[in-house]
Amino acid sequence: MSLPRLVVLISGSGTNLQALIDAVAADRLRATIVLVVSNKKTAYGLQRAAAAGIPTIIFPLKPFKDAGRTRIEYDIDLAQKILDVRPDLVVLAGWMHILSSQFLDRFPNNVMNLHPALPGEFDGAEAIHRAFDAFMEGKIKRTGVMVHKVIADVDRGEVILKEEVPIHEGDRLEDLETRIHVVEHRLIVAGAQKFLDELVA
Numbered sequence: 784m785s786l787p788r789l790v791v792l793i794s795g796s797g798t799n800l801q802a803l804i805d806a807v808a809a810d811r812l813r814a815t816i817v818l819v820v821s822n823k824k825t826a827y828g829l830q831r832a833a834a835a836g837i838p839t840i841i842f843p844l845k846p847f848k849d850a851g852r853t854r855i856e857y858d859i860d861l862a863q864k865i866l867d868v869r870p871d872l873v874v875l876a877g878w879m880h881i882l883s884s885q886f887l888d889r890f891p892n893n894v895m896n897l898h899p900a901l902p903g904e905f906d907g908a909e910a911i912h913r914a915f916d917a918f919m920e921g922k923i924k925r926t927g928v929m930v931h932k933v934i935a936d937v938d939r940g941e942v943i944l945k946e947e948v949p950i951h952e953g954d955r956l957e958d959l960e961t962r963i964h965v966v967e968h969r970l971i972v973a974g975a976q977k978f979l980d981e982l983v984a
């Protein structure tokens with residue numbers, strides 16, 4: 784029986800992609816990563832994929848904008864490139880574009896996102912910084928990480944896994960970022976495996 788096929792979308796360093804790569808190599812994630820797509824040509828995650836022998840596509844939005852084309856057209860082209868490799872699951876691992884319904888309609892119930900916040904808190908970009916600011920204002924004592932299904936409503940899809948992350952007195956932002964990234968690297972693997980197990984159940 785062939786392994787489930789993952790496509791991973793990135794925009795940056797790719798430490799969460801690396802966690803997936805390492806988990807597949809160590810047989811802690813029963814899947815194969817068949818493609819990595821980045822919207823940023825400078826994303827270090829592209830180097831991580833290449834080092835692991837994983838095909839990559841660099842697909843920036845700017846050429847579409849420069850040609851007077853829309854984000855919807857971008858999303859439709861992006862979806863087709865991904866569909867061409869027949870994924871079982873698309874993982875957003877630091878993918879920093881909001882995906883339109885025209886993209887999501889092509890992937891019913893098999894897009895997953897990692898987000899460094901708890902459900903209903905700090906949706907969107909810069910979640911860790913915003914949580915740290917809320918802590919410094921005395922509003923929260925903890926934040927967290929979640930893996931969720933992706934719907935049009937940003938970061939509001941069904942939660943697959945979540946984990947609280949404490950914020951300690953005296954923490955600097957980088958202390959919280961480090962603590963969160965450790966949880967992310969574990970949760971993205973566990974969340975992908977749980978998602979795949981539920982797909983075949």
Ligand SMILES: Nc1nc2c(c(=O)[nH]1)N[C@@H](CN(C=O)c1ccc(C(=O)N[C@@H](CCC(=O)O)C(=O)O)cc1)CN2
Binds near residue numbers: 880881897908932934
């Ligand atoms: N339809 C959905 N698209 C995406 C989701 C989602 O849940 N539904 N998750 C995000 C990831 N993400 C938070 O987890 C997130 C990433 C980026 C943004 C954002 O405001 N992006 C800006 C552009 C930023 C940039 O290009 O530097 C934008 O798209 O205008 C919000 C949330 C991935 N997509």
Ligand SMILES: NCC(=O)N[C@@H]1O[C@H](COP(=O)([O-])[O-])[C@@H](O)[C@H]1O
Binds near residue numbers: 828
């Ligand atoms: N809203 C989505 C979001 O903020 N995603 C965040 O981007 C970073 C990607 O790091 P990486 O490129 O090292 O995996 C991670 O912290 C991830 O939670």
